């Protein structure tokens with residue numbers, strides 16, 4: 139029999155754990171945007187060594203599963219004498235992993251802009267900085283919003299992987315709940331509901347932003 | 354009467370890799386006059402036009418605006434970005450695809466260059482932008498985004514964006530080619546007004562009527578060569594060169610029914 143009582147009781151602790159899920163995803167995407175922007179800038183720069191570094195960064199991080207990256211990072215840091223909290227290691231790893239995808243999102247959006255957009259700005263004598271900040275980036279950001287929200291949703295789900303380094307986020311918390319209640323099905327369905335709820339909210343946010351920036 | 358620039362092109366060559374897009378171009382564009390460039394697709398008209406504001410970098414020869422070499426300080430020595438930007442300020446350009454910035458309103462499109470390049474205060478820039486829009490007949494559209502405007506209106510905003518910078522020379526690259534036929538007239542009429550005010554204009558066009566009636570000289574290009582530059586009458590009505598005759602024949606066949 140499916141126990142509605144256990145199902146509903148699971149929500150309390152799981153919601154509590156969801157703050158870690160959200161924290162890791164949001165900080166992760168924040169860090170990912172910062173690093174991803176730098177990587178994208180390197181990728182589009184006129185300097186071959188920078189371009190090569192960025193290309194390697196992207197293909198390496200996209201080629202190794204996040205779970206493996208997490209484990210490597212988590213166990214490598216103490217080796218080089220850094221003792222960081224699991225939470226920091228998790229956010230940094232998620233952020234670095236996301237940076238590879240985000241840099242590609244930027245690059246795609248920038249490449250999608252017609253060449254004439256920048257040309258019109260160059261032709262009236264704008265500086266390269268103005269061309270980027272006034273013409274290219276505002277449009278690239280708008281173009282990439284759906285993909286960025288999509289990336290955030292992927293991160294919320296991927297953040298379940300950080301349970302392996304001992305952070306009590308939704309997945310890890312539900313494992314604990316399942317073990318104490320002996321009702322895994324109810325608990326995991328509750329966990330699924332919370333993930334779904336978060337991501338439906340994010341998707342709605344995405345649609346709102348898209349609508350607001352549409353011209 | 355506005356201050357108008359002259360352009361001198363001497364032995365200008367341009368390569369894309371091994372392909373020679375411009376061959377020893379010699380062209381004098383007198384101040385305050387309208388020069389139209391015609392010729393078949395791929396003949397190098399856009400490339401020539403874009404060398405005038407160095408949007409396309411020519412490989413050898415000279416392009417001078419009012420005697421001032423553009424793009425280079427000396428042969429093989431590129432001009433600084435700052436100097437080039439200063440020269441571009443007084444050269445307006447209008448593109449076939451309008452190239453308006455879609456995230457800005459019509460007025461913002463026009464004011465942007467005034468604020469960023471001419472360093473004019475926002476209030477003054479807005480006022481001048483409104484004036485420029487009024488001049489092209491779009492005073493009532495200043496708050497519209499480009500996506501809300503017809504092609505003809507978009508191109509007129511693009512012209513307003515260029516003239517608001519008070520250029521001394523205007524380059525047009527097939528300004529009406531992307532327009533539905535019924536919208537061509539409104540753009541040509543704005544250009545005719547501009548020509549009447551004494552603006553130096555270089556216009557790549559397939560509008561032979563405009564070339565015949567507004568141009569002071571017409572250049573015909575083929576395969577990277579400027580075959581001939583002469584009065585509209587001698588190029589369009591009494592061409593001696595067989596290549597021009599054949600081009601015009603094709604043009605007339607396509608435009609008659």
Ligand SMILES: Nc1ncnc2c1ncn2[C@@H]1O[C@H](COP(=O)(O)OP(=O)(O)OP(=O)(O)O)[C@@H](O)[C@H]1O
Nearest residue numbers: 369372374392393394395396397398399400401527
């Ligand atoms: N970026 C480029 N790289 C390589 N070849 C180019 C490039 N731009 C132009 N070309 C070539 O140079 C030649 C001249 O091009 P251009 O655009 O100046 O022709 P056009 O006379 O303006 O033609 P159209 O009437 O089709 O606009 C063409 O053969 C074109 O393929």
Ligand SMILES: [Mg+2]
Nearest residue numbers: 398399400527
């Ligand atoms: Mg062309």
